[in-house]
Amino acid sequence: MAPAAGRAAGCTVLHVDMDAFFASVEVRRRPELAGTPVIVGGAGNRGVVTSATYEARRYGVHAAMPTARALRLCPTATVLPGDMALYTEVSRSVMALFRSITPLVEPLSLDEAFLDVSGAGRRLGDAVAIGEHIRARVYDEQGITCSVGVAGTKFVAKLASTRAKPDGMLVVRPPEVMGFLHPLPVNALWGVGPKTEETLLRLGLRTVGDLAHVPARTLQRALGAAAGTHLHELAWGRDPRRVVPDEPERSTGAEETFSSDVDDPAVIHRELLHLSERTAGRLRSIGCLARTVSIKVRFADFATITRSRTLGTPTDVGKELYDTARALYDALGLERARIRLVGVRAERLVDAGAAHQQLELGAREHGRRDAELAADRAARRFGAGAVRPATLLHRSGRPGGTGPRAARTGGRGHPEG
Template sequence: MADPSWTAPILHVDMDAFYASVATRERPDLAGVPVIVGGGSRGVVLSANYLARSYGVRSALPMTRARRLCPTAVVIAPDFEVFASVSRSVLENFRRVTPLVEVVSMDEAFLDVRGSTRRLGSPAEIAEQVRAVVHDEQGITCSVGVAASVSVAKLASRRAKPDGVVVVPPARVTAFLHPLDVGELWGVGEKTQAMLHRIGLVTVGDVAHTPVRTLQRAVGHHLGAHLHELAWGTDRRAITAKAGPLEPERSMGADETFSRDTDDREVIVRELLRLSHRVTGRMRTAGVAGRTVTIKIRFADFTTITRSRTLPEATDVTVEVFRMAVRLYDALGLQRARLRLVGVRVEGLVARTSVHRQLVLGEPEHGWADADRAVDRATRRFGAAAVRPASLLRNS
């Protein structure tokens, strides 16, 4: 039977209990224990794992009430640097699938994959690949909704939780949507839900079969028209590439998980070159340069470390970032430690036009920066595989 997801190219990817999952991923002692991520006694709940949620604990709940609901919960203080780092890595993976990534928040995004299906398979297959990569690289899970419109994909990902995929092709939209309570529609809050219930519109199907003008008289012109679109799943279908609130281009990076754990320096250095090439290419496209080069190393046991060093001048030159990445790796003296993942990140980004490189006596007029820009022009015209460092060709 044909895969129904071919007609549903919009993915909504939502991390499962993101903050709690990240906070506990290296704490096997907390398996089977309710966990709350939040501030002190006067703070609020930032996140809770699913076990804590079964006691009624929800995000934004005052901590005092959360503790009363679930007195056995373990409370963990949030580490926003770690959360932001994981979020950036996840978004980098999304952008390897498609450039059309619309970030909603640190832990969710929409992806338009219609341009990626020839390379990666059907939208449902891509959704499974995304889930597998997030789990493999970050040790957390996500749920994916697959549909032809933004709002239906959002609802589908909610139904997929935790750690699943739900596909709603156009032919199944009404069967999926219409039995739901109107409060399930994306953007319908408690007040709007209560108002619709008061006038007898309880289910999404009730809204769908109410004439638009009747809806507009009841709830207003704009909201009435919008509710009608949501009820039929015909809302916005286009995804706009948009960065997240914690991403601004203060840093850019990329990670890669090896197909099998390796201690081969040649393989590791070649991957550092590939990642440096990818990151600096994105930087030049965005018109930025950065001074701090960071590498991430994840060992076979999932232990993860980072090392960084600041350059004398901001750069977007591939070879300069690569050389520093290799220097940082060699300085670790890992001997035969087996690695699962490596990553390269450039931080402290500034506009490229604000960088004035100090000229060096005897330096050739044209150097690596000019070569990079020539490569960029070739790849824009002929595709990403048109020109690559020679050492990357052997495994291509």
Template sequence: MLCRTQEEGAVTETPKDRLARWRACAVMHVDMDMFYVGVELLAAPGLRGRPVIVAGSGHRSVVLSASYEARAFGVRSGMPLARARAMCPGAVLLEPHRSAYEAYSRRVMAMFWEITDRVEQISVDEAFLDVAGAVRRLGPPVGIARTLRARVQEELGLTASVGIGVNKTVAKIASTRSKPDGLLLVQPEDTVAFLAELPVTALWGVGGRTAEALVGAGLRHVGDLAAAPLPQLTRVVGRAAGHHLHELANGRDPRPVVPVREEKSVGAEETFPQDVSDDRVLHEVLLRLSHRTASRLRRHGLRARRVGLKLRYADFTTLTRSRTLSQPFTSAHDLLQHGAGLLEELGERPQAVRLIGIRAEALEQSTDALQLSLDGREEEWGAAEEAMDRVHARFGADRLGPARLLPAAPRERQGNSKAVDSRARGAQSTADGLSWYQAAPEQPGISAPEG
């Protein structure tokens, strides 16, 4: 769907004028359609057209993504899986494959960077692009968007929705209105009219409470906000928010597209099937999450200077703590050491834990110069885990890892009558007691794309 593209003007237009017109409306928001589901369907094409939910199998899992067929039953991302299955009992449940999502995301983002050097990635499956500098080479923004969407579908088998407008707010709303698999261009002269009929919740920054306050004041649509006197808005939502919403409602958003190649933080978290009070279990999960996070750091050529811990209790009370280190790190060893320290600093917990997570923050390129500590231990651990990365790349991620993460196994007896835990066979221990195992390979799941 297009709003008055005006690609061929009714009057004679000079090349300079045409370029100026294209550049005046050159902010794109590209949002992949049901990205996680789309990637899963590449390995299960027979499920196309059926309600599909991507989520972990635990009864306390939440929905990561849902096909449009499932969304028709009311299923939404972030919804508890139990509720989603009750709403759509016929849905097919698929386990997530995060490494595949990351790989496809990298390929999608690489396509964006081929178009322009002004790409602001805001999640694994969406980004803003400012293509003003590319129109002389590639033509009008709407043509660039059409070519991009076609390439994503042909090369990756996925679909993307694209919104184009004078700024980020308009482009974002346009992409949402064009879903699924659509393209919407909002010309500058159509911007205010386009926004006017939308509910106030379409604007960034309008959550549930703000929406209630606005509707209570008779301001239901964006057009109402645009026409309202500024003093009225400030009385309802405050001075700063009132001014912000008034600007957005009138199609004004001064924020530029800020190129961001690196993630601001990398992390992982886990929701337990049942609330956990056992420190041993919490530390074991932190170990697994630390290795997952550190592996992503190294894969993206990053290192971190801050460790963050997230803890959610049974009543959903959530705590976050962080610690800045004197030396940057890339190893799970350092991430675990300081994450466990943050957990210990919380003291006695008043409730059982529902969720735990760890993050590597304050990221920088690992190619930057590094001043080693006096004992040089960060280099030793980094080298050891990089060697493990190479084993994973060649033989699979399940072939090498911490022995503590092996599942419990029956204890066997050998000839000397000493009990030997069968998990430890072939394991090697380091000086501080961290052991590594070599496990038999499992059947691979969905494969990640090459490149």
């Protein structure tokens, strides 16, 4: 059927967002959970929700909420720990689908991306037809749903996909932008966090339309020159940014919050090893090497410090990340400090295929990387944790219940739709 005339006139930008991505992948793996509340995240007193199905969200459950609170709101929910390797694999397949449609794909996280489809119309139809095509193929090939925003700018397309959730598509053509934007609350604008929202509400500005009709100079005096100008432009639907394909990930890592504060260096060392292994696996999955390793340490009073070190040679080997992370931690001289959270991060990433490598590597380094690649293959076949260092075999069962319960990992973050 030919597309309706003019239904996508002036629209060349798509924002595609997977619906409750992590939770949806888990339900795909366990179809008996379909239609039930499912929470992905850490268990225990300090666990944090990473994702939740829409059945759980109806009870008020949302990402970044403590799992204990989520279970009070929705006691019938199934809590699953999550499998980042699986989510990464599904994400790579989805992004490959996008790139089969247009080379102009800008991933924002594992579960969302902008697409510029201005060059794909002759082959696939207008932006609406392409959005429908994407939604159908994601469902057919991955067994999960996505929502699509179609507009003339990135900003409006992203807002449209949010309004289309779950499992929908919303088209906002240029003549419709003001009618779409101006009734929205001011916190719908990019750059309006809680503090800025409080300032705007004090000025009596509750909707985007209210803000749009305030002179730019007034906003600049209240919010600062840059922020005032930025919000004034967005309120009138002006967003000149183009879709930037394949923006390289700048960093990736993992962190863990302990179920109770830890003051045993041996426990911290084991956790740093676990996090280093996870981070190295993530590096290998995205085809990158790290030039810099950093650690994060959060104390019982929530004070947080970070330290970093640049490596002589970029790496994706967990043992090498761990050696650096442990040295950074030991150099802090914390002794019996009570630790709430530790994290390991790989930074200044470079493409593994193009990176300059030393011509001669010792047999030990070769053997270590080969072993970790074999562990990657086992994880893909048998699940995360199928192969791990002997040091970590009893990690979750050590005395005192100090095993970590909540985890967060990612390159630029993984917002859940």
